[in-house]
Amino acid sequence: MxxxxxxxxxxxxxxxxxxxxxxxxAGELLYLQGRNGAGKTSLLRMIIGLLPPEAGEIRWKGQSxxxxxxxxxxxLCYLGHLNAxxxxxxxxxxxxxxxxxxxxxxxxxxxxxxxxxxxxxxREDLACKYLSQGQKRRVALARLVKERRPLWVxxxxxxxxxxxxxxxxxxxxxxxxxxxxxxVMTTHQLVAIPAGTVRELKLS
Amino acid sequence: MLKIIFAVIGRDLKLAMRRQADIVSALFFxxxxxxxxxxxxxxxxxxxxxxxxxxxxxxxxxxxxLSLPRLFADDHRDGTLEQLALAPxxxxxxxxxxxxxxxxxxxxxxxxxxPVLGVQFDLTGDGLFVxxxxxxxxxxxxxxxxxxxxxxxxxxxxxxxxxxxxxxPLYIPVLIFGAGAVDATVSxxxxxGHLSLLAAMTFASLGFAPWASAAALKIALE
Numbered sequence: 242m243x244x245x246x247x248x249x250x251x252x253x254x255x256x257x258x259x260x261x262x263x264x265x266x267a268g269e270l271l272y273l274q275g276r277n278g279a280g281k282t283s284l285l286r287m288i289i290g291l292l293p294p295e296a297g298e299i300r301w302k303g304q305s306x307x308x309x310x311x312x313x314x315x316x317l318c319y320l321g322h323l324n325a326x327x328x329x330x331x332x333x334x335x336x337x338x339x340x341x342x343x344x345x346x347x348x349x350x351x352x353x354x355x356x357x358x359x360x361x362x363x364r365e366d367l368a369c370k371y372l373s374q375g376q377k378r379r380v381a382l383a384r385l386v387k388e389r390r391p392l393w394v395x396x397x398x399x400x401x402x403x404x405x406x407x408x409x410x411x412x413x414x415x416x417x418x419x420x421x422x423x424x425v426m427t428t429h430q431l432v433a434i435p436a437g438t439v440r441e442l443k444l445s
Numbered sequence: 446m447l448k449i450i451f452a453v454i455g456r457d458l459k460l461a462m463r464r465q466a467d468i469v470s471a472l473f474f475x476x477x478x479x480x481x482x483x484x485x486x487x488x489x490x491x492x493x494x495x496x497x498x499x500x501x502x503x504x505x506x507x508x509x510x511l512s513l514p515r516l517f518a519d520d521h522r523d524g525t526l527e528q529l530a531l532a533p534x535x536x537x538x539x540x541x542x543x544x545x546x547x548x549x550x551x552x553x554x555x556x557x558x559x560p561v562l563g564v565q566f567d568l569t570g571d572g573l574f575v576x577x578x579x580x581x582x583x584x585x586x587x588x589x590x591x592x593x594x595x596x597x598x599x600x601x602x603x604x605x606x607x608x609x610x611x612x613x614p615l616y617i618p619v620l621i622f623g624a625g626a627v628d629a630t631v632s633x634x635x636x637x638g639h640l641s642l643l644a645a646m647t648f649a650s651l652g653f654a655p656w657a658s659a660a661a662l663k664i665a666l667e
Contacts (some may be wrong), residue, residue, distance in 0.1 A: 290531075291530065291666050291667065292667050293667070311535070314532065314533040315533035319527070323522075323523060323524025324524060325525045327460060327525065329460055334459070338456050341452045342453065342528070342532050342539075343532050343533070344448075344532065344533055344534070368463075
C-alpha cells in the first residue's frame with residue numbers, strides 16, 4: 242500500500258539520509274526511531290507530501306503521492322507535534338471544524354462520544370485556551386477516535402500523556418491496525434501496540 | 446468546491462467573533478486616522494472635499510495592512526495550516542475562503558463606516574455614494590493581494606514590515622482608481638469607468654491571488 246524508494250533528504254547543507262526505502266501493507270505499523278535531528282520529522286513530512294524529497298519517490302496504492310495528491314490526502318490523517326486546535330474554540334467545535342474541513346462526516350454525538358473517551362466530558366463547552374497542555378493534546382487525539390481513513394501518520398503521539406492515556410492511545414492505534422489500517426509514527430518511548438505487525442526503521 | 450470555501454469562511458468568521466478586539470481596533474484606527482485630517486487642516490470645505498478620497502483610501506489601505514500579518518500566522522503557529530494544506534481539496538480554495546472571510550471582517554466594516562466619515566470632509570450625495578461603492582468594490586482586491594504578501598512573509602522574523610513593503614506598492618492601482626472614482630464624481634465627470642476598473646481588479650485578484658498565495662504557503666510549510 243505505502244512504499245518508499247530511495248528517499249534522500251537534505252536540510253540546509255546537511256544530508257540527513259539517502260537511499261532510504263520501506264514498504265508497508267495493510268495492518269502494519271512503522272515505528273521510526275533515531276536520535277534528535279536524525280530526520281524523523283522530515284521523513285514524516287515527506288510521507289504526507291508537505292516536503293518534497295531530494296530524490297526518490299513515495300507511492301500510495303501504487304501511485305506517486307505527488308501526482309495523485311488529492312486522492313492520497315483523502316486517505317491520510319496526520320497528527321503533528323502541534324495540536325492543530327484553535328484556542329478560541331471549544332473542544333467540540335474544534336473536532337467538528339477539523340472534520341468539516343477535511344471533508345469527513347462527523348455527527349455531534351460522535352464528537353461528544355470521542356471527547357468523553359479522551360476524558361474531556363464536561364469540558365466540551367470550555368474554550369480550549371482554558372485547558373491544560375495535556376488536555377489540549379487529548380483534544381487533538383480525540384480526532385483519532387472516529388477516524389476511518391486508512392493511513393495514519395503520527396508525530397510523537399505519546400508526548401504529554403499520562404500512563405492511562407498512553408494505554409488508551411495504544412488501544413486506539415491497534416484498533417486501527419485491526420481494521421486494516423496503516424500507521425507510521427515516531428516516538429521516543431517504545432509503547433507496545435497489542436495488535437498488528439510492527440516494523441521498525443532506524444535513522445542514523 | 447463551494448462547500449470547502451463556505452466551511453473555511455464559517456470557521457474564520459467564528460474565530461473572528463471570538464476575537465472581536467482585532468476587528469474593532471482596525472476599524473477604530475481607520476476612523477481616527479481619517480478624523481485627524483479635518484481637525485488638523487481646519488474648516489476649509491473646498492480643501493477638505495479635495496483631500497477626502499485620498500485620505501479615506503490611504504487610511505483604508507493602512508487599516509487593511511493592520512490585520513494582514515495574522516491572516517495565516519495564527520493558523521501556522523497552532524498547526525491548523527498544515528491540516529488545511531492536507532485536506533483533500535486544492536489549497537487555493539481554502540485560501541479563497543480565508544480571503545473572503547478576511548474581507549468580511551476587515552474590508553466590509555470600512556465600507557459601511559466610510560459614508561459617516563465622508564461627511565466630515567463635506568462630501569455630499571453622489572460623492573458619498575460613490576465613495577462607499579468604491580471602497581466596497583476595491584477592498585476585496587486589497588484582501589486578495591494582501592494574502593499573497595502574508596503568505597510570502599509567513600514565518601519570517603519582522604515579517605510585518607516586509608509585508609508592508611511588499612504589499613503597499615501593489616495597492617497603488619486600487620488607490621488610484623478608488624480615489625479617482627470619487628474625484629471624478631465630485632467634479633461631475635462620473636465615476637463609472639473607475640468603478641468598473643475597480644471591480645475588474647477585484648475579480649482578477651480574487652481569481653488569481655489565492656492560487657499564488659497557496660503556492661507561497663506550500664513553500665512556507667516545507
